[in-house]
Amino acid sequence: MTEPLLHLSGVHTHIGPYHILHGVDFAVPAGELTMLLGRNGAGKTTTLRTIMGLWQASSGRIRFDGSDITTRSTPDIARSGIAYVPEAMGIFTDLTVRENIVLAARSGPVDRNRLDWILGLFPALKRFWNLPAGNLSGGQKQMLAIARAIAEPRRLLLIDEPTKGLAPVMVRSMIEAFRALKASGETILLVEQNFYAASALGDHVVVMDDGRIVHSGAMSDLVADKTMQQRLLGLSLDAHQ
Amino acid sequence: MSSSSALPLAFDETRRRGGILTSLLSSDLPRSRALSVILFSIFALLAATPFLFSGSQPVGTAAKICVFIVLVASYDLLLGYSGIVSFAHTMFFGIGGYGIAIALERVSPTWGSVAIGSAAALGLSAVLAIAIGLLSLRVRAIFFSMITLAVATAAAVLASQLSEITGGEDGLSFQLPPALRPAFRVFSEPVFGTMINGRLLAYYLVFAVSLVVFLALLRIVNSPFGRVLQAIRENEFRAEALGYRVVAYRTAASVISALAATIAGALMALWLRYNGPDTTLSFSIMIDILLMVVIGGMGTMYGAVIGAALFVLAQSYLQVLMGAGSAALAGIPLLPNLIHPDRWLLWLGALFIISVYAFPGGIVGRLRQGKP
Amino acid sequence: QDIKIALIAGKTGPLEAYAKQTEAGFMMGLEYLTKGTMAINGRKINVIVKDDQLKADLAKTLLEQAYNDDNVDLAVGTTSSAAALAMLPVAEENGKVLIVEPAVADAITGEKWNRFIFRTSRNSTQDAYGTAAAVPASGEVSIATLAQDYAFGKDGVAALKNALAEIRPNAKVVFEEYAPQNATDFTASAQRIFDALKDKPGKKIINIIWAGQHPLPKIADLKPERFGIEIAPGGNILPAMQIYKNYPGMEGAIYYYHAFPKNPMNDWLVAEHQKRFNAPPDFFTAGGFAAASAAVTAIQKAGGTDTEKLITAMEGMTFETPKGPMTFRKEDHQAMQEMYHFKVKANGKDANDLLDLVATIPADKMPIPVRNKR
């Protein structure tokens, strides 16, 4: 078996005096889409931030692509091929849509075809190309955050709740986008509350609760098992769309 | 909360109404044993300075501490509680000083003039604070700061230009009402080895007024009004949406703060029997105030007490201390030069830097840390 | 018992250099006058130096301390006029002598004066008379003044006008230009002055009355000679006067310049200062020296440090200083003294060789009015 692209083992994270993550272990296999699910406050965002080095793991290991990134600095982690869409989107409100994307393309001008593809997914961005991003609507900001993460090909995408605030039609195109990205060989770790989107996309699923991993396995198993959904997520898939 | 929080906020609904001390302190107790001890010592020392120490320097220093406690606390109301960075605070301090100085020098050295001078100064301060507030509290914070800086500069220029009234660069020396003059004796014999004279009365006047104003400010920041100010500082947009008229609240805060600063200025002038641009209007005093607020702990009120006491002491005795140190180290190369009294500014500058590092949440924040 | 003297000066802050000179001059003065013993009539002199940081309130507090806590017999100070003015009432309250040096404000020996105050430094009016005396005594002279726009500048111009009326009736101030206190660009001021002066008959002079960064080169670079206009800069400390070097021939009046007075005291001061500090003594060195001389002479004459005896001794007392004898005038205790009319040298042999003496202006040629309400 080949080594997973990303591997967390026994990761603990403290924020100030609070102990948030209590030994998180899971793997993200290369080329596939892994969903990270869990209730509010379970520690999903903290996990992603710890991977990005925005919070330091107090113990445990994080391996990416064969090397240990636990103690690396955030820019180095990003340069090793990880893109991140934070929960709060991290839009630069002062900068225009274009400037936001320019910054995301670290290695020079964005490939013309890729840009057209992205703007095809999110036409609103094209429309407001020279508008300060702070003036975008909530959903448009979310689109921009995603667009930024995929402006250049990356090895791994960490995405925190991309569908919140998106109209159903946009959720659909987002799902299409992730499918396309996966097809082009990118690996995705996705945090999602929208179980419909999650079940439509995920190959693997990891469920967190209270800073620990409480389940991990194939998505299809979870989709099939209603009682497990009830136990892990507090609601069954049917009740929601 | 997390240790990074630089602004320890005192929300603790378990605090009930309690004894007289609690109500005097507006139920905003020090909440740390060390802090309580320090505050009480400062209070006790200030209350007894004339009887504890001989000579004019300790009393002078104590009076200056009292005045600066009021001045710094009033600035903390603006900065720490309302998040307004104003550089015009010394202007109000100056107005208070000039109110007293002009009334006593140009009218007559009587209590009537003290009353007229203070009333006129308070009135002028209130009007100016409202004008500045309404005109400019709507603009962005940084611009507000720059506008106040400009206004303060203009005030200093005005004080210098109107030399007929203000004494210009030279300032005004004046006489106090007879009861406050050194020659005035309450008893012919010393009490506890200290002569009860007009100077002493003047000190206790400064002390008492400072105490009252400080307690009033403490009450205000712990009132529902004070809570709104903190909310506005945190998120002005949200406060407005909750139904609080941000500009009105901010203007009110500026006015209260300006009035307190004016009182401080009046006290300063009364104590010094002198007022001039360097004493109350200069930008370096503004910087001192900032430092005292930050060292003491922003948004805590008690920080003002500690910051003012510490800084005024340092300012008064740093040179003396350095003189002693440099004499003691005579013979060693270089070192005595560095702590030569004439280099005291160097160490003051270093003190600025070090204290901001050592007490990121102010001394009060540091003391309260272990004890939630 | 020691004789205790407090020396208060603005030792830190923008005028640090001035205060250093005063202190050095004062100490050298004591040394010279006591022949190195630092004692008078067997009583040791103990000098307590205090730094008022140019702050009036601090100066006041320090003087209170000096009189009360340190029990000094008399005090000398201070650098800033504002601070000196604030000190005056303290001397009166404590009933002790204060020798003012080097503050220049007229009010010190004018309306704010009290009988405990003596001043060795020159006052603004003396400066003005000096300047006036440096103006040619005959022929028509048109003067434009350039001064800072605050009390010091305005008083300076007013004093100059009085002095001219008094001793140089042939000269008229035809234009007064006031620039902001911290102005750096003088193009506009210069243009206004040129416009005002250029069509005037006779000799045309720009008189600069300025504290701090001197506008002289800025005006000179705009070539006033195009219109036959001359510049008369005031006297200043040596480092400030070094820029004069580029404009030889300018004339003006000065309070002290090391090469001018010819007397043993000054010879010793110049030689000794050169030896110790590798530079000639300056403006305030001479002032400090003079203050020391006043104190020593007074104590000797009064036979002790009793305040009333000191005052009696000092009123009308003449004492030697590096710039010749000075006399404390009875009425207002101002030391009457010489001034010097100078011309900027063309080729000085070193950085501090700047001025040629045109004439010594004796004290009695300057009828300084008495302004105190005695």
Added chain:
Amino acid sequence: MSDMAAPSTAPAELPRAKTDWLPLLLVPALGLLALPFVGSPSTWVTLTVAGLAMGMMIFLMASGLTLVFGLMDIINFGHGVFISLGAYATLLVLGPLAGWALEDSIGLNLALLGLCILVAMGVTALAGAVFERVIVRPVYGSHLKQILVTMGGLIVTEQLIHAIWGASPIPIPLPQSLRGAFVFGDIVMERYRVVAVVIGLAVFIGMQLLLNRTRIGLLIRAGVENPEMVEALGYRIRRLFVSVFIAGSALAGLGGVMWAFYRQTLTAGMGMEVMVLVFIVIIIGGLGSVGGCFVGSILVALVANYVGFIEPKLALISNILVMALVLIWRPQGLFPVARR
């Protein structure tokens, strides 16, 4: 931004923001307005040229702060002391090469000036690096602490200047061929001011190119708003901030040299004296805008000259007046870049 073409299908509806010419027109408009009040055309030309040049000098001193305060949002009160430090650094050159200043050779004189500038920029860059590391770094993001800490740094550095070079003012010679003025009829133009114009323009153009042709300007603005996100995009924002701070300090040093030769006297407080003016210029220009700072400097200097000539009483507050008027017209300054 040459970095990226617009998407192939032109973005609909919303056109590109137009270049804003209005503030630029302000300068000639002001000049024309002043002409009738000044009266004599030759005086007017003298005042205008002198004002433009003074504006350049102010710009040189302010340009570094535009980066540090305007773009990076660090209130550096210590900027003034870098100006002083740059000025004093000329002594390092003028000491050994004093002769070059007295020589009446344009080449040698300019070489001396150039050398002074190089050395001063080096010294202040170094000082800036130390300042950033020791003083400013721990207080990124907190304006108040920045004010205090940089004030402390200012006092310490000023004292060190006193300790090293002494407290007395130090006269320095303006190189021979830069002295005096060109005279055309009744119009005079100081030579040194011409040099200032040339250097000011060069720095202005250089900065414009650097900030607009690279993504540095964008990165700084983004980094101030959300440093975490910029790092998550893979940029070492810390390193960039340090470099910008150093560049800002070096520019202050350059401004200091120019200012020193203008004043011909060095005092430790000389930088602090112009700080209020510099802050005003940056506010007028709009935070973070090099162009705004440039126009603002010229405006302030011109107004000072015209007002100083027409009604000197008002000269005292002319800067504040200009600032007030500009802010009433454009509350964000002339060309705001950062919208804080």
Added chain:
Amino acid sequence: MTASTTTTPALETRGLTIRFGGHVAVNDVSCRFTPGTLTSIVGPNGAGKTTYFNLISGQLRATSGTVIVGGEDITGLAPSARTKRGLGRAFQLTNLFPQLTALENVRLAVQSRADAGWSLLKVWNTRRDLVEQAEAVLERVRLADKRHIAPKALSHGDQRKLEVALLIAMEPKVFMFDEPTAGMSVDEVPTVLELINDIRKRGDATVLLVEHKMDVVRSLSDRIIVLHNGALVADGDPAEVIASPVVQEAYLGVEVARD
């Protein structure tokens, strides 16, 4: 009383329009909202829903048109004044006092409603009633155990709940919810929906709800209006509106009737 409340709408907008340069974000929207009803506002991203709210609650000034609350024209008023007249608003992008505790966040809302902000000489904790009301609200959104935590240390979902709590604490006449459940986990959503349902059932309050979860919209709404490119394009009974082509195509992205 009841008769008059049914005839005067709680909130009405007439020809409400705002332009940003060439872009019309809200285009001539006229609409009345009667007390006791819950109206959902749906539309694609960027349709102008949030902007519409901003115009009503005063964060933005309309280019033209009027806003009328309880018969009074409030178009010129500041946000705080509108709040005092009974408009309450929860924000789409969480907007709280990040360093004050959750309880203090809510207490400030309660205090505003009680008009107690201008008392300068009382100590805040002498108003026990305000604190107790605030605690009750926290209880209702299931945040009582986190009352001493400041929003900046709360997870995203909890912040959303606090945002809702603030609105409830203000007890306005008109409630405006802007995607209250976005980012909330599946098991938390029902709590919030229940809260909204309670408000609606009370009968005197008017609720405006922006929500992208169609099941929520369907189950709660008395009426749906649709915004598209800033204009009001459909208005009516939930089932009908959802079935309309414009919603199906532009919003849900379902392709209708190809042939």
